Amino acid sequence: QVQVVESGGGSVQPGGSLRLSCVASGFMFDMYTMMLYRQAPGKELEYVAGIGSTGGTSYYAESVKGQFTISRDNVKRSVYMQMNSPEGEGTDVNYCRFARNATNDYWGRGTQVTVSS
Numbered sequence: 001q002v003q004v005v006e007s008g009g010g011s012v013q014p015g016g017s018l019r020l021s022c023v024a025s026g027f028m029f030d031m032y033t034m035m036l037y038r039q040a041p042g043k044e045l046e047y048v049a050g051i052g053s054t055g056g057t058s059y060y061a062e063s064v065k066g067q068f069t070i071s072r073d074n075v076k077r078s079v080y081m082q083m084n085s086p087e088g089e090g091t092d093v094n095y096c097r098f099a100r101n102a103t104n105d106y107w108g109r110g111t112q113v114t115v116s117s
Contacts, residue, residue: 002026002106006096009111019117020081022096022108030054030074032098032106036081038113040092048094051079063087086115 007019022034035050049070052058058070067086072079079096093110 001102004098004106004108006094006108006111009094009113011114011116012083013090013117014087014115015085018083018086020046020083020094020111020113022081024077024079024096024098024106024108027098027104029077029098029100029108030092031093032073032100032104034070034072035097035098036070036079038092038093039110040090042090045075045095049081079117083113089113089115 003026003040004024004077006022008018012018025114031053033052036048037045038048039045048061048064049068051072052071055072056069060068069082073108091111091112095110099105
């Protein structure tokens, strides 16, 4: 059974930091690219960052470059997103997605992050 579980969400002040984790099971973890998305209430889903199956390549949306760092540990079947100094205030839900192709594509249920002073 495939499971993708996000954790680490919560409240953070502007200028603070937060670390999201994503643990997955039920598929060949080290063969999947991982992507992180977020969605604020009433807004479209937004791509935030991605990391290749081996962890050797990573990608970031312009809005988070220099502030967020994505990494993965294939032995622990986990991906981490270090969020430093998130900009703006508000709440969004962050989702982990693991994809290999159009058929093998798995999402978590999300974890909420609130940036508030």
